[in-house]
Amino acid sequence: MVRLKSLTGGFDRSFWSVCAGLFTNQIGAMVLTYLGYYLTQEQGLSVTAAGTVLTAAGIGGVVCQWVGGILVDRLGYRSVMAGSMSLTGFALLFLASSDQIGPIVVCTFLVGATAEMYRPAVAALVAHQFSPQDLPRAYSFVYWAVNVGYGCSMILGGVLVRHGYTSLFYVNSATCVAAGLLVWRSLPALGRSGAVPGEAPPKGGFLGILRDRLMLGYLMVTLCYGVVFRQAGTTLPLAMSLDGLSPSLFGFIMGVNAVVVVVFQPLSVPVVSRMDPHRVLMLGMVLLGTGFGLTSLASSALEYCATVIVWSLGEIAFSAVNQAIVAPLAPAHLRGRYYGLYGMVWATAMLAAPLLGTRLLEHGAALLWGVCAGLCAIAVCAQLLLSPHMRRREAV
Template sequence: MLVTPRFRRMIQETAGGLPRQFWWLWVSTLVNRLGAFVVTFLALYLTSTRGYSASYAGLVAALFGLGSTASAIVAGVLTDRIGRRPTLLAAQLGTALFTAVLGFTDGRVAIAVVAFLVGFCNNATRPAISAIIADIVPAADRVRAYSLNFWAINLGFGLSSAVAGLIATHGYLTLFLLDALSTVLCAVVIFVRIPETKPDAPVEKADEPTIGLGTVFRDSRFMAVVGLTLLLALVIQQSSTTLAVDMGRQGVTSVEYGLVIGLNGLLIVLLQIPLTRWVENRSRSAMLAAAALLIGWGFGMTALAGSSAWFYALTVTIWTIGEIFYTPTLMGLIAELSPTHARGRYQGVYSLSWSLASFLGPAAGGVLLERAGGGVLWGACAVCGMVAAAGYTLLGKRTGAAAGDGPLVAVGVTAPAAEAEKAPADA
């Protein structure tokens, strides 16, 4: 009873004051992730049930990532041109359709093609969702909002992963169909409850250049962040591809894998809110660097796990804490670096880093695992984490973080509104 008022105050400070539309978006995200089975178990399904090799499973995951890569820029531009809502609805309905089709598909070529289409539609939701949050949530509350959205993703992920391992023992087709159904329900929530949030087009002035994709790619500070994100995303992608294959080779069952990987979501559900409060007003570059080290070293320790599900659980705990620090902090930074009327394009290019990782990560990881072994693969992950940490530290110094005049200053501290909302200077 003594802790109840404190707990209520913590919840109010963490979740209070956000717009109603955000909470409907949060609900739709939760519903979708509660049924997100296919991506997590696709590699295990192809190798253990269908009998394909680890390299083919890596190829399919890479084609899924290639589809994501192709959609990142397209969806970003559409988000700015036709609107957030229609782009999001089209992407969700396409994802549901092709996920269901994938469950019935047979043959190497057919599976690869459908996996590409699932990846294309699935990733097309990213720029729209991120832009909606940036549109409706004030700048000072965005890190908190992205943190809560990340919390919903992992609440659903943790529950679905644990349950999916049990469902998979009775057949994988049910997983594909439930995944498709949850995506349809998500689209229904968006259609009924989320209005279009795209800002009105600005009045163009003769001395103000139009913000196009070229402007985004010439923004050196933003592209540096995208490059570092790609490096860490390559590591994180191993959690749903080569990690499953390596654990299977070590004799870990699908049920044990589901429980171990589900720990990722469970820890985020338990720790996201208190850790988000702890990192507020701390150096953003320091938090990103620390997160990179935790992610890299967490995956690196997988080389020592052998057949112990408990040791795998320890490694997941370490890189999950890194994720908790990393994702909402980074999303808040990306939103601040994105001009209001080009948020879709900026979010699309940022999403491109994850898309490229989902394409390159499984392929490179599968080749390393098959030809060089788990030790080399997980050691490479540790090196990537250290390089990314050094990059964020250097970026923080170069953008004036120490002096307090850059967007890497502190989590939850934003630049003045006029500076945050205008296009970045040409670099």
């Protein structure tokens, strides 16, 4: 275990290698963002067909979390991280060379699956390396590295797309392979999660996790949060459009979210590390629900900016502790599966958010944002009930 002594001190070389790999992997992550434009403008697919392709990517993102969790417990952290990133690079090249709907759907599914498979490995590795007191700090920096990389990718993608969509595929592929090589060369081979040298891996699997009532309850809390949080990229631009605001203003407002996270996430680490993680989690959900609830009153760009700042602070609080809370719930030899199932819930929220949000928006923005606030309130109440039982398990 490593006891972190300061904001950035105490992190060993392997941790910074993971952060560097995540940043490199994300800095080129442009294809899925622009895939809808590519399919309709470059490949000439209908909007319906493009929607089918994008759904394949989402399904791949759900399945890969389950597969990735199993592989972490069997193969180890480094193999899954490096393999996921490198395979994504090759899948992108196959997608770029496909011009028929069948191969495009298959390749998009593979891209969606391989692009997200590293997440259970990263989460389980951090839980393995650091003490419970240091997990919020470590996960905050992981989240920060991903967000900075993704923000840079949006800028880079905007420049490259002017020269054609093909360049997006090649640059995205190159950064994925580079990230995989970086992780493989710099991260030590730590083996399976919870593995004991010379012993066979303990028995256990997803069925055992499904009997863990605390974990299931926490997954439901996360699902509520995830469905609300994902409205930012799905129904929020639609609601702004109904208020007569342009897509460029939506881009600016989401840029405000990125700036808030990039600037304030590192600054919040010392404060969050001293607080009870369950209270931080609930604070994050309260801020998220308040921010989206207040969106029902917004009609101008300035008012939307104000609401985004509120729920962005909630995002910072939640992301600092959400994975740290999973760590003491998971037996060491099942960390990969626990984090894989947790990732599946996030991916499911990504699929469910637009389905629920668009249907609510058809009946009015006030209903949509009211339901979002209500879901966060339900999640906070559920976490209040779960927290005492979770603390007792953490103390064992």
